[in-house]
Amino acid sequence: MRVxxxxxxxxxxxxxxxxxFLPLIRKxxxxxxxxxxxxxxxxxxxxSEEDYERISSFADAITLGNHYRSQYEIDRFIASADKLVRPLNLIHYHKGEGSKVFYCKDIPIRVTNLLGAAFMNETVKSPIETMEGLEEEFIEPIHIVDYHAESTSEKQIFAYYFDGAFTAVIxxxxxxxxxxxxILPNGTAYQSDAGFCGSYESIIGFDVDSTIERIVFEKGKLSVSQEGERVVYGTIIEIDENTFKTISIEPICYLEGKESYHG
Ligand SMILES: [Fe+2]
Ligand SMILES: [Fe+2]
Structure with a gap:
C-alpha cells in the first residue's frame, strides 16, 4: 500500500x-x-467547511494543527466531518476527534494528529504522555501520526521514543x-517535515512582500501568495500489505511547469 x-x-x-497535480502523482x-x-x-x-469539502474531493483523511480553530465555523461542522482529524492533545477543545480509523483496501489505517509543545502558542498535553499506553489500545495494523510542531528535535525524540509502535511519524x-x-531502526518511517502545497515563490506559502512588511516593519497583515507556479510537497510511505512493515519513504516535490517531480 502506498500512502x-x-x-x-x-x-x-x-x-x-x-x-x-494529484492525477499525475497518482499515475x-x-x-x-x-x-x-x-x-x-x-x-x-x-x-472552512467549503474548503474541507474541496480537500475531501481528493484526500481520504485531513489533519490539522495549531490553526485548527482559526476559522470558528469549524465548531459547527467538525463533529460531522468524517475525514477530519484535529490535534489529539488539546487541553481545552473537545469537539471532533484527534485520532480516527479509515479504511483502504479493507485494511484499517489509523491517523492521529498531535500538536508539539515547544515554541507553539497553544498549551497542550505532552505528545509523549498523550500517546503513552494508547499504542496498545490502538490495535490497527497501520498507524500514521501527523506531528505538527516547530521543533525538529522534538519530533525526532517522539519518533525514536515510539519507534516501531507507529507505521510513520510525519x-x-x-x-x-x-x-x-x-526508516528508523525499529521500522517507523520518519520525516521532520513534509513541506507544503501552494505558491512556490513565497515565504512558506505567504506573499513575500506582505510577509516582509509584516515581520520586518510590523505593518499590514500576512496574505497568502496567490501568484506564480504552484508546488506540491509531500512524502510517500510504502507499507507491506501482509506484514504491515514499512518498506520505504520517499519525499516528493511537484512543481508546476516541470514535467515530473524533482527531489
Ligand atoms: Fe501550517
Ligand atoms: Fe501550523
Missing part, C-alpha cells in the same frame, strides 16, 4: 495545486490513500520539507 502524505495546504492556490506513484494537512487551507489560517507546520526521510 501519500501532503504537507500543509496553504490557501486556495494550495488546494488547487494538490487537486490538479506516476501509484497512490492508494491520501492524507493532507489542511490547517492553512482557508486564507492561510484554519479550515512532521508538519514548518512548511519546509526536510531531507531526513528515513
Amino acid at each position: 501519500l502524505f501532503l504537507g500543509d495546504i496553504v490557501g486556495s492556490i494550495g488546494i488547487s495545486a494538490a487537486s490538479d 506516476e506513484k501509484r497512490i492508494d490513500f491520501v492524507i493532507a494537512n489542511g490547517e492553512n487551507a482557508t486564507k492561510g489560517k484554519g479550515l 512532521g508538519t507546520h514548518t512548511h519546509v520539507a526536510t531531507l531526513d526521510a528515513r
Whole structure:
C-alpha cells in the first residue's frame, strides 16, 4: 500500500495545486490513500467547511494543527466531518476527534494528529504522555501520526521514543520539507517535515512582500501568495500489505511547469 502524505495546504492556490497535480502523482506513484494537512487551507489560517469539502474531493483523511480553530465555523461542522482529524492533545477543545480509523483496501489505517509543545502558542498535553499506553489500545495494523510542531528535535525524540509502535511519524507546520526521510531502526518511517502545497515563490506559502512588511516593519497583515507556479510537497510511505512493515519513504516535490517531480 502506498500512502501519500501532503504537507500543509496553504490557501486556495494550495488546494488547487494538490487537486490538479494529484492525477499525475497518482499515475506516476501509484497512490492508494491520501492524507493532507489542511490547517492553512482557508486564507492561510484554519479550515472552512467549503474548503474541507474541496480537500475531501481528493484526500481520504485531513489533519490539522495549531490553526485548527482559526476559522470558528469549524465548531459547527467538525463533529460531522468524517475525514477530519484535529490535534489529539488539546487541553481545552473537545469537539471532533484527534485520532480516527479509515479504511483502504479493507485494511484499517489509523491517523492521529498531535500538536508539539515547544515554541507553539497553544498549551497542550505532552505528545509523549498523550500517546503513552494508547499504542496498545490502538490495535490497527497501520498507524500514521501527523506531528505538527516547530521543533525538529522534538519530533525526532517522539519518533525514536515510539519507534516501531507507529507505521510513520510525519512532521508538519514548518512548511519546509526536510531531507531526513528515513526508516528508523525499529521500522517507523520518519520525516521532520513534509513541506507544503501552494505558491512556490513565497515565504512558506505567504506573499513575500506582505510577509516582509509584516515581520520586518510590523505593518499590514500576512496574505497568502496567490501568484506564480504552484508546488506540491509531500512524502510517500510504502507499507507491506501482509506484514504491515514499512518498506520505504520517499519525499516528493511537484512543481508546476516541470514535467515530473524533482527531489
Ligand atoms: Fe501550517
Ligand atoms: Fe501550523
